[in-house]
Amino acid sequence: MAALAPPVAAIRVAVRRALAGLPGCRPVLVACSGGADSLALAAATVFVAPRLGLVPGLVTVDHGLQTGSAERADEVATWARSVGFALVEAVRVEVAGRSGGPEAAAREARYEALTEVARRHDAVAVLTGHTRDDQAETVLLALARGAGPRGLAGMPARRDLSGVPLLRPLLSISREQTRDACAVLGLRPWQDPHNTDPSYARSRVRADVLPALVRALGPGVVDNLARTSRMVAADNAALDDLAEAALAAGRHPEGGLSVPELAGLAPAVRGRVLHAWARELGAPPGALSHRHIAALDALVTDWRGQGPTDLPGGVRVLRRADRLAPVTLD
Known part of the structure; x- marks a missing residue:
């Protein structure tokens, strides 16, 4: 028997580790664009998943942003059926009219589609082909934005996608390895022109x-x-645990948060407590910025009788003596 090519073996091992412990006899879905990363992931998953008692599934999303995108999605779906995927769907999404830039809008539409398919088939997880190179690019972009520890933590290997586990098995795998694996397996990846379009910040970083x-x-x-x-992600997790406990301990008997309790916290913990509390009050997480949390923090550490602090989502917070409280708008 011929030895398994190292890049193919490495990707299979990464997928096996990601899938270990998932409940069996249910689908696990690969999000596959047809690019080298997701194609190599799909090839590994269709091999590994059945051996772990899981049903391999594949979803390819057509964003409708390029000529021939529907045909390309059909080609990916046809390939997936030919190599043994038991569940295959090509989904068309509408990107136009969404908030944010084109990348953010496409990502939002894609994740909505993946979540819908996963729920409909009771999938245990959705896998994406983000690699170590993607992670490095994410960290650099976060540095450039001044995103802080959460941005520097990059993409987590596992996150919740509206109730569906999203797994990234290839964060320890290089982009070169996925290309080599495709070459060894005789797969012909699609080259997304957006990946080399200099109008996108990630493309320029890449x-x-x-x-x-x-x-x-x-x-x-x-x-x-x-x-x-x-x-950084490990440090964030520890700080988040401290912040969760501090938020519970900092509740004021009359509602809101106790200023003395907040003032006694380390700044890194206090910032997380204020961020979590702002989300509780209804501030959209994606719109909460450093300046919003800094303004809340000033109500605790730099109190000079200033008025309410405005947060995204129409949320207002003011200081009443020894507590922070939301303003009730009549």
């Missing part, structure tokens, strides 16, 4: 910034950035 760092600092910089994200 084409110019990260290669420049590799030339200046050596090839290990990609792995170092990805490893940094894992370490």
Whole structure:
């Protein structure tokens, strides 16, 4: 028997680790665009999933943003059926009219579609093909935005997608490995022109910034950035646990939060408490920025009799003596 090619073996091992422990006899869905990363992930999943008692499924999303996108989605679906996927869907989504830039709008539409399919088939998880290189790019973009620890933590290996587990098995796998795996398996990946379009910040990081760092600092910089994200994510998790306990302890008997309790917290914990409380009050998480939390923090640490702080979603908070309280709008 011929030895299994190293990139194919590495991706299968990564998928097996991600799927270990999931309840069997239910579908696990791969989100596949037809690019090298998701195609290599799909090829590994259709091999690994049945051996773990899971039903391999694949969803390809047509965003309708490029000529021939429907035909390409059909080609991916046809390939998936031919290699043994038991459940295959090609889904068309509408991107136009959504808030945010084109990347954010497409991502939102894609995740909505994946969630809908996963719920309809009672899937145990959805897998995406984000790689170590994607993680490094995410960290660099977060640095450029001044996103703080949550941004530097990058993409989690597992997150909740509206009640459906979203898994990223390939965060330890390089983009080169996925391309090599496709070549070994005789797969022909689709090259998304958006990935090289300089109008997108991620494309510029991919084409110019990260290669420049590799030339200046050596090839290990990609792995170092990805490893940094894992370490920051672990620190974030610990701080989040402290903040959860502090939020519970900081409730004021008359409602809101106790200023003395907040003032006694470390700044990193207090910021998380205020962020979580603002979300409780109805502020949309995606719209809450550093300046909003800094304004809340000033009500605790720099109180000079200032008026209410306005948060996204029409939420207002003011200080009443020794507590922070939401303003009731009549």
